[in-house]
Amino acid sequence: MTLTEEELVSAVAEPSRRRVLDLLIRNGEASAWSLADHVPFSRQAVSKHLVVLEGAGLVRRRKQRREVLYQVQPERLHQATRAMADLAAQWDRRLDAIKRLAEAAHAEAKPRATKEST
């Protein structure tokens, strides 16, 4: 995993941050204030999550009059999904290797007679 992917994964790994992300996807574009209405944590907490999400490139902000509005960056989100899938695939490869090694070790240890009878 590259550093930016690690950053991405950490950014979306936190459950309440995913919740903020989810809300943003549903609402299109929203301010920290309006997002805070829909989550059981404070606006300050929402703002902190938005900072992390922005740092990972998952959301972008723009100023409209006196409000700051946030929007999801779809490409980065897909990249995060892929990074996660890669992590899982990596473990699948390791488990496959363990399976091959253990089964080979077991076959070798088996008495020849048993092996020939099967």
Add this chain to the structure above:
Amino acid sequence: MAELVIEREILIEAPVEVVWRTITEPDQMALWFADRVELTVEPGARGFMYFGDQGGPVVVVSVEAPTRFSFRWNHPLEEDPVVGNSMFVEFTLSAEGDERTRLRVTERDHELRDWPDTEKQRYAEDHRGGWSTHLARLATLLEGQS
């Protein structure tokens, strides 16, 4: 816990003791995990895993032969591994008959920030389907939107 958890499993046609040796002996680990593994497999032991000319520290958490083996890894060299700076990997082995083993691995603690347990609990309820399901849903929502 509601953090990101990767969970995979595989069925192996070998007795649980054989699988145990494969996942815990450093020489064997070097065949499926890192290029080279320096590690004493006992709780609290600190080791190092080499990937090419790079690598990282690993600290053994628990060793319960032949059913459970866990460690933390990926933390900064000069730090102790804790939640927030490292990932926790746990293998559980269960015998299914004399010659078959179910091997499960979970990797967790990808998150950086710590949250109160009550909040984590609540989100665990919300995300029972698991992390990948959730992200898949996000992606679907996004596609529906564009």
